[in-house]
Amino acid sequence: MSTEVIVYVLTVLAAVVVVLTRLRLGRGSGGAGRLDMGRGLVNVHTVAGLLALVSWVIFLVASDDSFLGSASFGILSLACWWVTVIAGLLILVRWRRPRGRHASQGAADSWSDGPGLSILAHVGMLVGVCVFTWAYLTSVV
Secondary structure, three states, X not given: OOHHHHHHHHHHHHHHHHHHXXXXXXXXXXXXXXXXXXHHHHHHHHHHHHHHHHHHHHHHHOOOOOHHHOHHHHHHHHHHHHHHHHHHHHHHHHHOOOOOOOXXXXXXXXXXXXXXXXXXXXXXXXXXXXXXXXXXXXXXX
16 A cells, blocks of 8 residues: 555545544543543544644645645645644543542543543544654655
8 A cells, every 4th residue: 555545545534533522522421431521622623623634634635736735735734634633632632540539530421431542543643643744745745
């Protein structure tokens, strides 16, 4: 399988991570994980993720002689991906076990029994964005 196909497959998987994170945490009903999640970080993850996804797909399909296919637009898109990854990894912090006598119990989570799904998604997103960056730097895309 060529590297370009891998980039396209990882793009689809990254879109799934952004959407599922929003569905899982965006309702304000306590969400998943050990603690209630503030809406700000989830909103950053969603907005940056959507901007990254749209700009990345446009960059991948645009011709090299247009602005949308230019190196500047590719760097902007990668920056959005990195903001998304950092926000996603910060979301994982919610799984830390609270310490102390007055620490609250974890929130109910019907998607999984623990942080496994979030770890898989966001560490996978980190690997995917590293592949995007490598593919961009080596001019594969």
